[in-house]
Amino acid sequence: MSENRVTRSSSDTASCSCCSGVQQQDALPCSGETSPNLIPAIMTTTSTLTFAARLDHLLARWGVNRMGHVVKPGLYQLGNPTPDSPVFISANYTLSFDSLRSALSGIDAYLLVLDTRGINVWCAAGKGTFGTDELVKRIGNTGLVSVVRHRAVIVPQLGAPGISAHQVRERSGFRVEYGPVRARDLPEYLKTRKATPAMRRVEFPFRERIVLSPVELVHAALPTIVAAILLYFIAGPIASLAAVTTILAGTVLFPALLPFLPTKDFSTKGLILGILVALPFAAYAWTHFSLPSWARLLAGIMPLFLIPPVVSYLALNFTGCTPFTSRSGVKAEIFTYVRVMVAMAGCGIVLAVLFGALWFLGVA
Numbered sequence: 001m002s003e004n005r006v007t008r009s010s011s012d013t014a015s016c017s018c019c020s021g022v023q024q025q026d027a028l029p030c031s032g033e034t035s036p037n038l039i040p041a042i043m044t045t046t047s048t049l050t051f052a053a054r055l056d057h058l059l060a061r062w063g064v065n066r067m068g069h070v071v072k073p074g075l076y077q078l079g080n081p082t083p084d085s086p087v088f089i090s091a092n093y094t095l096s097f098d099s100l101r102s103a104l105s106g107i108d109a110y111l112l113v114l115d116t117r118g119i120n121v122w123c124a125a126g127k128g129t130f131g132t133d134e135l136v137k138r139i140g141n142t143g144l145v146s147v148v149r150h151r152a153v154i155v156p157q158l159g160a161p162g163i164s165a166h167q168v169r170e171r172s173g174f175r176v177e178y179g180p181v182r183a184r185d186l187p188e189y190l191k192t193r194k195a196t197p198a199m200r201r202v203e204f205p206f207r208e209r210i211v212l213s214p215v216e217l218v219h220a221a222l223p224t225i226v227a228a229i230l231l232y233f234i235a236g237p238i239a240s241l242a243a244v245t246t247i248l249a250g251t252v253l254f255p256a257l258l259p260f261l262p263t264k265d266f267s268t269k270g271l272i273l274g275i276l277v278a279l280p281f282a283a284y285a286w287t288h289f290s291l292p293s294w295a296r297l298l299a300g301i302m303p304l305f306l307i308p309p310v311v312s313y314l315a316l317n318f319t320g321c322t323p324f325t326s327r328s329g330v331k332a333e334i335f336t337y338v339r340v341m342v343a344m345a346g347c348g349i350v351l352a353v354l355f356g357a358l359w360f361l362g363v364a
Contacts, residue, residue, distance in 0.1 A: 042147070043076045047105035049098055056094050063215035069094040073115040075142040076101075079108035083149040086190065088179070089135065089159065091116040091124050100156075103183035107190070112153065114138055125162030132164045132171075139172045154179045154186075157200065209255040216251040216317055234356075242281050246307045249277045250314025258318070267337035270315030274308025281307070298355050305348030309341035 060069040071092050078101055087110045090100045097113060114134045116124035124130035139145070139153070152175045155163055165176035180189050180199035189195055224247040232240035254261075254273055261269040285299035319330045 063218040070118040131162040270312030274311030278303040278307035
């Protein structure tokens, strides 16, 4: 995490209890605004990413302490800002905050961090925590009106779904500017305060897709290991390999191949990928068992019913971390396709149980 310290004017004699996080003897009652007679607490940060910050990023990517990668909400100063310095809005997820401050190297600015419960800007905007109410609240609680002379805040473009600019203006007096998609474009943006079409374009290249895999892979690791071990003893090494391959397809192959898979819905993309992954196992079952034709057909069909719904379900986990989906679209997709996944998986389980019973009875 970033190393931050709180700076106060020597004239400060009291603080607001709900903003400080601890009860203080001289604490003042809180309202939506800070008294103009008080200089608000401003935390200090830098553009330098320390080893601790980079380690925090690595742990976050691998899902370690998943909701613990947070910075304290509030107002931060970067460099030596003046009352005319720009104010940037960020989430209190460490990767979002660190991406912003590192991109502003050499720039004096204020960073207003919203409490998004440790969720990044894009996802928090969809959930509503990176939203109008929280922004207005932070503007008031930090006394931003007494810190800067201008009345403008710069919001990342991916946070726009959660922010109503006209409501922020009416309720706080601050005008919302929507900055570029990527924090690295901010220095160029500040020259004109206008985003070029390239700055507005949302991209999702391979590197940004594949970096999402570790956290999903880690969360699926334990059940995958358990399933692989059980299947090894029940059905042999090929069944165990199928379980591992299925999870790798849903957590690694899917984000890697996302733009190249046909259809728009993540569920159907996952089903298509699942079918492709299942075909070798279906072919193996058909050609390597010395069984009657009907039994080999049954064995070959099972992977086609079991693997695709699992891959499709894992694919749904990526809907909240990509710019390809909307909140309403995801809800509609889940409502439509989860039933299909359950039906396919149910049929696959029934066929597997039937095949196992026939095998045990010596019929197959």
